[in-house]
Amino acid sequence: MAAPADRQQAFETPFPFRSTPPTVRLIGQESAHDPFALTVAAAWTCYGARPARVENVLKLMDPSLDEPGDEVRPARRERAQRLYPDLFAAGHHTTFQHANFVFVLDGVSRLAIWSFFHSHPHYNSEQVSQRYREVSGKTMVTPDLPEPLLEIYTAAIERALEGYRRLVDLLTPDLTARYARVFPARAKARDPEMAERVHRDVQRKAQEVARYVLPLATPAHLYHTVNGLTLLRYYVLANQLDVPGEVRYIVNRMVEEVLKVDPNFLGAPGHPLDLRLIATEDTPEYQALANLRANLDQTGNEEFFREFDAELGNYHSKLVAYNPNAERLLANAVRTVLGRSRDELSDAEAIALVLDPARNHYHGHSLFLAMHSKLMQTMNHVPFTFQKRISGAEEAQNQRHRGTLSSSPVLSAHLRQEPDVIVPYDVARVPEALEEYHATVRALWDAKNRLLDAGVPVEQVLYLLPNSHHVRFYETGTLLTYFWKWVKRLCYDAQREIFETARQETEQVKQVLPEIGRYVARPPCMLRHEAGTRPFCPEGERYCGIPVWRNYDFARIAERRIL
16 A cells, blocks of 8 residues: 555655665565575575575475576575574574564463463563453363362352452442542433443443452463564473463464464474473473472471561562662763763763653653663663562563563462452452452362362462462563553553552652652653643543643552542
8 A cells, every 4th residue: 555645755765875775675474474484594694795585595495496407406405404403503593583473362361371471571462351351251261170170160160250240240339439530520421422431431440350350261362473483482381380281282283373384494304493392390490399399398388478478568569679879870871871971960960861751752752762762771770679469460461561570480389278369459448349359269269279189280270260369479670661661550540459569669769769769650641741742641532530740749649549
C-alpha cells in the first residue's frame, strides 16, 4: 500500500554526503520461514565484501539447481551445512537471533506461562486479560489423574470458579458506589449507553479482583514471539521443574511448526545441532532440592518462610541493595556524556537534565526513549535490588517488565500446609467477600494437600494454586529499567497491588537517594504535565477520573486513589 503523499514527503530526505547513500532493504518472510538460510547469510555477511543474500543461500541449498560437472555448488552447500552447527557450538549465537517466530498459543495454563514462557527477558507476549475478559471455566488445564484423584482436582476447580463468580457479585455494590464517587455524572446518567459503560467498567474491576481465587490451571491464549536462539533454548530446557509435561508438549509443537517451514532449523541432514535435552532430574534445581530434602528430611521449609518474612518487615518489596554513591556516579556520567566539569555542572543540575521532565521533554513522549538517549542511558549506572513477597497475580504482571530481572522461585519448594496468600484491598473492604475469598482459597489448598498426600507429582498439584499465592524472590534492575516500570505502575489505572509495590519502592528510593528520588515517583500524567505534553492523561477512555497532575503530592498518592 502506498504511503499518503504527505507521509511519503516526510521520508524524502536528501543524503547530505558525497559518498554513495547506504541502502536499506526489509527482509520479509525469510525471518520466520528460512531461519537456517538467514543464520548462514548473517554469518557470511561478517566476512563478505557485500551483505550476503538469504535468497542466494536458499538457492545454494536446492540440489535440483546443480549442474552436471559443477563441484563448486555442492562443496559450498556442504560448507553452509557445517557452518550452521559450528556457529552454534562456538557460541556465535547472535546469528541465530535474526530469525523471529510469532506463535499463537491457546489453552496454555497460567502456570506454564509464569514458570517458563515469561520467566526470562527474551520474548514478547500479548495474552488475554483476566481484567477485561470474564473467565468462563469451560475448559481448564487438567492433568491425567486416576478417577478418585481426578474428582478431587475437578471439584476444587469447580469450587474456585464458583468462588470467582460469587466474588464478582459480592464486590459489585461497593465498587459501584466508589465508581460513582469518581464519575458522578456517569453514574447519574439515564442514557442506556452510558449505563452500559458503567456496568462494563465496574464488571471489569470486579473481575480483576475476583481473579485472585482462580487457579493456575486457568488457560490463556496469547501471541508469543521469540527469536531462533530462544526457541532452541526452550527446546533444551523445557523439562525444568514446576510444569515439565505441559511445557515440553508446547515447545515440541513450536519446534515442529518451524520445521514445517524450514526442515534445517535443527541442522541440515548429517550436521545436526548439539541439542542434548536436559531431563528434569538433571537440572541443578532438582539435584539441589533432592540433596537438601535427603539431608533435612523435609523439615526446613517453614524456617525459610520465617526468615524471609522477618527480613521484609512491613514491606512487601524491600530495598536491600543500592549504591550509596549513586547520585554522584549518575552526575559524573552525565558530565562525561557532555564533556563538562563539576564547576560547569553541579550534581543536582546534572541529575535534573536526565530526570526532570521540565528539562528533559523526552519524558513527555509516548515512546520510552531512555534506551536510546545518550543522557538517559546514564541511568544504567544506578542499580537497585529488592526483596519481594507478592501474589502470583502481581508477579504475572511484574514479569512483563523484562529489564528488572528476578530469580524466579521453584514453586514446588515453596508449598506450605496452610494457605499462604495475599488478601486484595477490595476484598478486605467487604466482609461477605472476605469470607467467600478465604473459603475458596481453603478449598483449593485442601485439595492440593490431599493430592500431595496421595502421591500426585508436585508439578501437577501446582495447577491448583490460586493467583493469590505468595511468591518470594529477589529482583534487580537499574534506574533506567525501574523508572519506566514505576511510571506505568503509579498510574491509578494500574492494578492496586502492583501500584502499591511501586509506591513502596519509590518511597524507599526517595529516602536513600533524595536527589534522584524527587523525580522517580511520578505517574504518566504527571510526567506529561511537567513536560508540557497534552493531553496530560494518555489513557483516553481509560482515564481514572482523578486529575492527579493537579496539586500532586506523593505522600497522598495512595489515599487519593478510590478505585
